[in-house]
Amino acid sequence: MAFIEIKNLSHIYHRGTEQELCALDNVNLTVEEGEFVAVLGANGSGKSTLARHINGLLLPDKGQCLVAGLNTTNAEELWQIRQQVGMVFQNPDNQLIAGLVEDDVAFGPENLGMKPAEIRRRVSRALAAVGMEDFRQFAPHLLSGGQKQRVAIAGALAMNTKCLILDEATAMLDPEGRQEVMAAVQRLHEEKGLTVICITHFMDEAAQADNVFVMQAGHIVQTGTPQQVFAKAEPLRKLGLAVPLAVELTWKLRQHGLNLPQDILTEDDLVTALEAAYVH
Structure with a gap:
């Protein structure tokens, strides 16, 4: 059994007023x-x-949040x-x-x-x-x-x-x-x-x-x-989010022809990959 189960959860602030806002809309999540x-x-x-x-x-206004x-x-x-x-x-x-x-x-x-x-x-x-x-x-x-x-x-x-x-x-x-x-x-x-x-x-x-x-x-x-x-940096940018610096640098280096793996996340990962590929 999952520790946290969120099922079809919705939450509305200021319901029934001009400021009504649906902050969560039918969210499902498992941890x-x-x-x-x-x-x-x-x-x-x-x-x-x-x-x-x-x-x-x-x-919840709708749905469930279960913890243990x-x-x-x-x-x-x-x-x-x-x-x-x-x-x-x-x-x-x-x-x-x-x-x-x-x-x-x-x-x-x-x-x-x-x-x-x-x-x-x-x-x-x-x-x-x-x-x-x-x-x-x-x-x-x-x-x-x-x-x-x-x-x-x-x-x-x-x-x-x-x-x-x-x-x-x-x-x-x-x-x-x-x-x-x-x-x-x-x-x-x-x-x-x-x-x-x-x-x-x-x-x-x-x-x-x-x-x-x-x-x-x-x-x-x-x-x-x-x-x-x-790895899908463009959709994140459209949401106003960045990607880790090492991911951004890796993408730019690949654009310039460097053969680097796509699963790099940290600066240490990037340094290791560069050393493995280009330091002899």
């Missing part, structure tokens, strides 16, 4: 447990609305869903509420009424998983943006979340902060089997995924592996 999925699309394509359905922040077999429209199952699906939003300052890092990570388990020893164990484990154990006594406002987002991820891990949704979580970070966050997420995915749904405008982040979903006007218009999706 397997332990999969890393990227969701791409221009502003207003429905990406964030889709994310908010997966942990029950929004409920639990239905978001069932009020009795919502709490279980939100324990299994954690979200990290764009602005890290809007997610941190405590005066110390360890207190912030402990907030969720404390609200579940766990025993202090179990809370301490979960906090330590979660901070270690994102490389922030040395900052547990720091005030969150003293941290960098990337560090704050890693604390937010630790807060989700302390709830024993099985799925992490990054809703433009690196959009406000500098390149170093972005790298910190994505390295931590990739490590959790590979070592802990964490299911990851990464909503992003950064193509290099999408290139790390197992599968990519491209959205336009509330529909999923393209799916596939990063290699399959980015």
Whole structure:
């Protein structure tokens, strides 16, 4: 059974008013447990609305969203869903509420009424998983943006979340902060089997995924592996999306007669291919 199943899901904002907007229109999507999925699309394509359905922040106007077999429209199952699906939003300052890092990570388990020893164990484990154990006594406002987002991820891990949704979580970070966050997420995915749904405008982040979903006007218009999706650069450009720099360079080099494979995604892939083909 898939971990996330979205079936014929539609969501309408401001129904019955002049501002009525169909943000999701009959969307179908499946995510397997332990999969890393990227969701791409221009502003207003429905990406964030889709994310908010997966942990029950929004409920369908039509269709279903199932998480580990639990239905978001069932009020009795919502709490279980939100324990299994954690979200990290764009602005890290809007997610941190405590005066110390360890207190912030402990907030969720404390609200579940766990025993202090179990809370301490979960906090330590979660901070270690994102490389922030040395900052547990720091005030969150003293941290960098990337560090704050890693604390937010630790807060989700302390709830024993099985799925992490990054809703433009690196959009406000500098390149170093972005790298910190994505390295931590990739490590959790590979070592802990964490299911990851990464909503992003950064193509290099999408290139790390197992599968990519491209959205336009509330529909999923393209799916596939990063290699399959980015091989069709022109349709992405028409949607206002770019492709990874290495993919763009590879395409231009092939246009000039260089014999390079079409499945290149990263700069390292490109360098390796050039060395193999042209360095003797």
